[in-house]
Amino acid sequence: MTLADRLRAALDAPHGTAPVLLAGDHHDFDPDDSAHQAAVLIAVTDRAEPGVLLTQRTETLRRHAGQVAFPGGRIDPEDDGPVAAALREAQEEIALPVDQVDIVGIVDAYRTVTGYHVTPVLGVVPPDLPLVPAEAEVADxxxxPLGFxxxxxxxxxxxxxxAGRERRYYEILWNDRRIWGATAAMLVNLSRRLRWTA
Known part of the structure; x- marks a missing residue:
């Protein structure tokens, strides 16, 4: 069974009880308000110990400067849905070839504090692709490791x-990298959805 097949099976596996998922950065928004649609690619590398590709945003960006994120962004009108948008953004940001991504499926959407309704797209990619960050927005x-x-x-x-309110979040520390906010929350949701064991 391939890694993509294992991930599909894990996504489709029945749960005794529905997993408790994180809906968004705040709990006082309308979940049907989707004015700002976005998509990200959770690209899992097909190796003995699968990994997840993440980007470090440049310090010069207006929003989320220097933060760790999945490749992704706003869904443009010419995109044929979230999968196409996630693939386009990954190609633009890190030169990930679209034809190298085996799409596993769409996972649970997340609403960010900045008002984006983000759809994560899970896919499997070959290991050690010659990726190149787009200097304008990706520093590295x-x-x-997926299991981590x-x-x-x-x-x-x-x-x-x-602004006088307590904002709760998740963070995952990997070496000198801090993965937090919406990116960490989507990983928490994926973990709860997959019940993954590497």
Missing amino acids: WFEV LLDPANQRRGSVQV
């Missing part, structure tokens, strides 16, 4: 005061 890319990211023991809860 790196790979983290999806292990609840590595998913730490934190909180911060923003």
Whole structure:
């Protein structure tokens, strides 16, 4: 069974009880308000110990400067849905060839504090692709073992005061990288959905 098949089977596996998923950064939004649609690619490398490709955003961006993120962005009118948008953005940001992605499926959407309704697209890619970050928005890319990211023991809860309100979040620390906010939340959801064991 291929890695893509294993992931599909894990996504489709019945749950005794529905997993408790994180809907968004705040709980006071309308889940049907989808004014800002976006998509990200959760690209899993097909190796003995699968990894996930992540980007470090440049420090010069107006939003989320320097943060760790999945390749992705807004769904444009010419995109044929979230899968096409996620693939286009991954190609633009890290030169990931579209034809090298085996799409596993769409996973649970997440609403960010900045008002985006983000659809994660799960796919499998060959290992060691010659990826090149787009200098304008991506400072670097790196790979983290899937098993590490999806292990609840590595998913730490934190909180911060923003405009007089407490904002709770998850973070995952990998070497000198801090994966937090929406990216970490989508990984927590994926972990709960897959019940992954590497």
